[in-house]
Amino acid sequence: MAMKNNKTLCIICNKDKITYLCEGCSKNFCLMDLTIHRQMLNEELRHIIDDYDQFKERFGEQKPNPHDLSLISEINQWEIDSIEKIKQEANDRREIVIRSSQTFLNDIEKKFNDLNEQLKQIRDENEFNEINLNYLRNELMKIRQESNNPPEIPIEQDSEPFINEISVSSLQRPTVNKWKQNAITVAGGNGKGQKLNQLNHPTGTFIDTKKNIFIADSYNNRIVEWKYNEKKGQIIANRNGQENQMNHPTDLIIDRQNHSIIIADQGNRRVIQWLNQNQQILIDNINCRGLAMDKHGFLYVSNYKKDEVRRWKIGDYNNEGIIVAGGNGRGNQLYQLNYPAFIFVDEEQSVYVSDHNNHRVMKWRKDAKEGTIVAGGNGHGKNLNQLYLPQGVIVDDLGQIYVADCNNNRIMRWCEGKEEGEIVVGGNGGKHKPNQLNGPMGLSFDNEGNLYVADHSNHRIQKFEIIL
Secondary structure, three states, X not given: OOOOOOOEXXXXXXXXXXXXXXXXXXXXXXHHHHHHHHHHHHHHXXXXXXXXXXXXXXXXXXXXXXXXXXXXXXXHHHHHHHHHHHHHHHHHHHHHHHHHHHHHHXXXXXXXXXXXXXXXXXXXXXXXXXXXXXXXXXXXXXXXXXXXXXXXXXXXXXOOOOOOOOOOOOOOOXXXXXXXXXXXEEXXXXXXXXXXXXXXXXXXXXXXXXXXXXXXXXXXXXXXXXXXXXXXXXXXXXXXXXXXXXXXXXXXXXXXXXXXXXXXXXXXXXXXXXXXXXXXXXXXXXXXXXXXXXXXXXXXEEEOOOOEEEEEEOOEOOOOOEEEEEOOOEOOOOOOEOOEEEEEEXXXXXXXXXXXXXXXXXXXXXXOOOOEEEEEOOOEOOOOOOEOOEEEEEEOOOOEEEXXXXXXXXXXXXXXXXXXXXXXXXOOOOOOOOOOOOOEEEEEEOOOOOXXXXXXXXXXXEEEOEOO
């Protein structure tokens, strides 16, 4: 009798072995690979615990906002000033009451004195009759009644307050921002071309603090800067017709330390730096696509052919860099990427990768061996739990992930851990109306929270104004 074969294919080693089902990811692992898989899960748990501990420590060290303290001091001063003003007003009103009362008493006393003089005169002269007595009696009665019924002093409420009222509004940061659905074209939008008021398939963008827009004008092989509210741009980086001319630049960042421009010169397979109209090659022989820089000054570059993201220390490029995402061959496993495009790095040096051909966005924590899916990952499509060839990715300070869902012509927002995202702008067809996008790529926010989109196939940059 033949023994029943209970072996199945291990998802890692791809061999027929006795396997064990992981209920979390619903995949079969042989015993050895299951052990490794569990180690990875434990490592991820350790990262979560570390994040929790760091956050708890920071939270415990938080001090009151100095601005809040100054507001409290201002309220205290308002209280002192108001009380002083009330005291002064009360003293003034008391003086009025006292003066009025004294005037009344003085008047009664004068009448008493007058009556007393008349009594003395009648008594001294000893000439009086019933008429005189009745007069004296009536006068005394009048004085007595008047003294028993002092005049009432009315207190009137002033319709105009004499104290300056203050109010303090509780400003709660909205957890969900919204934008006007009709965008403003802030660069290009005058058809495809190479004039200074035109763009040709823009990809990456960068917005500085003055709302000037730096654009990787890809098919024009140049970097263009559009000053705030200008009708045309100016070329700030290219070597047109020369040996070192750029070839389809795809992304750019500004190095705030020296104000140089770092460019992913994709067609020439290199990352270059422009400073004072001088070009320097930083990294050569790399199939670069997206760029990012963290708060420590490390440069991150996605390599769409090696399916990886590497990190370099600024100024130290004479090495291969360090792999921070992917690098395990092309595929759709959690430790793999398939044509990584745009990237973003957060405060904790976690790397968000637009995993283009896997229709998902991956988050790789610092020193992690595999990533986690934070957007998409359910095949290509237009449902709210899907993406279709995503491009630009950016994360706000609340940890919300914004993705340029390129082939769905929309910008999506995903919260980590949620099963589906939401459309924030676009998604109304791939044409050129103000509420439409056509192949959106690079994403940027300005310091007011306005959203900028490189509307690739419409050859323009669209600004979606935030609704306050």
